[in-house]
Amino acid sequence: MEGASTKGVLSHLSLLEARARSRGSRPQLQSRVKQLKAKVEALKAQREQLKAELQTHKSLQRLRSSEDRLGAEEDEERMEEESSELLLLMARHLELTELLHAHHLIGGYDIINTRQGRGVCVTLATAYEGVYLDTYNLEIDFKPKVRVGRHNVPPFIPLNALCEQSDLQTGLRAFLDQLSQRLNAFAGRRQQLKLVKEQHESVEVMDSNVLCSVLVLMFSAQREKSPVLCTLEYADPTRCLPTQVRLHCEDELFLDSPQWKNNHSLLMTTPLHAALTDMKKMGFIL
Incomplete structure (x- = not known):
């Protein structure tokens, strides 16, 4: 009897102890459950964020693909336009080449x-x-x-x-x-005379004929301060350069100098307006 009673007491004590432990661990279990729930919510939020980022990435990919397609289409259109312009230029070049060939066949007239x-x-x-x-x-x-x-x-x-x-x-x-x-x-002789009048105000045109085959000019030598009469004759009607140049001055000595002989050659071999420009730059005439 005594042994059975002792076992019953021990069992009862063990039960009470288990219940006590159970009551003591319940707050810990509740705290753990709260932690797990919080982690679940954080994982859900992270999942939603990842979904949003993935959607944004897909949208950007679609946008880039669309831009690439548009760029490719624009490049293709630009290449087509350039090719069309090139074909037009080639056709125009061929047409002009044929016209020049025909123009040459009839003597260029x-x-x-x-x-x-x-x-x-x-x-x-x-x-x-x-x-x-x-x-x-x-x-x-x-x-x-x-x-x-x-x-x-x-x-x-x-x-x-x-x-x-x-x-x-x-x-x-x-x-x-x-x-x-x-x-x-x-036309070339007449144009030279026109350019002389336009470009050289200090040079006086004393005389000229309709054919511009004879020109008489008056200009002043810069150093000697002496007027020089220049007569140009164009005996060859097919040329713009004179066949003869005569220079006259009261002081004939300086006209025999090497410098003025060079001026004489310049007037013979260079268009009149250009020759006068060179003589002015070198300081021979005003």
């Missing part, structure tokens, strides 16, 4: 058919130092024979003599070449 193919109108353009000047036109009849009809060539150009020399029946291009050479030489 602008020719238009007239009188229903029984004649042509030829245009001769003049230029000097890259500047286009006057344009001249003449009609050439083919029937009953080749001859020059109406024209606006200056009367001092020996048109009839050029026709006879070239024989229009067989040498039409030679005739046009000689006429063009004379017209351009005349």
Whole structure:
């Protein structure tokens, strides 16, 4: 009896002790549960943040892909435009090349058919130092024979003599070449005279003829302070440079100096306005 009672007491005491331990650990368990719940909430928040970042990354990827496609399309359009412009330039270049070839075949002159193919109108353009000047036109009849009809060539150009020399029946291009050479030489001499008047106010033009084949100038020698009379003759109607230059001054001695002999050569070999500019720069004339 006594042993059974002792066991019952011990069991009861163990039960009480277990209950006490259970009651003591309950606050710890509750604290642990709270910690776990907080961690779960933090993980959920982190998951939502990661989802948002992933969505943003996907949006950026789509945006970049769209920009790349647009850029590629723009590059392709730009390349197509450049190719189109290049093709147009190539076509224009080919057209101009063909026109120049045709222009060369007809001697470099602008020719238009007239009188229903029984004649042509030829245009001769003049230029000097890259500047286009006057344009001249003449009609050439083919029937009953080749001859020059109406024209606006200056009367001092020996048109009839050029026709006879070239024989229009067989040498039409030679005739046009000689006429063009004379017209351009005349235009060049007249343009030089114009430039002298514009660029050299101290140089006085004393005399000149219509053909500009004779020019008389007056300028002053800078050191000697003496007026110099300069006469230029253009005996070759196909050239812009003089065939003879004469210098006159009251004091003829300084004109025989090597410097003024060089000036004489300069006037013979250089266009008049350019020669006067060089003489002024070197201090020979005012």
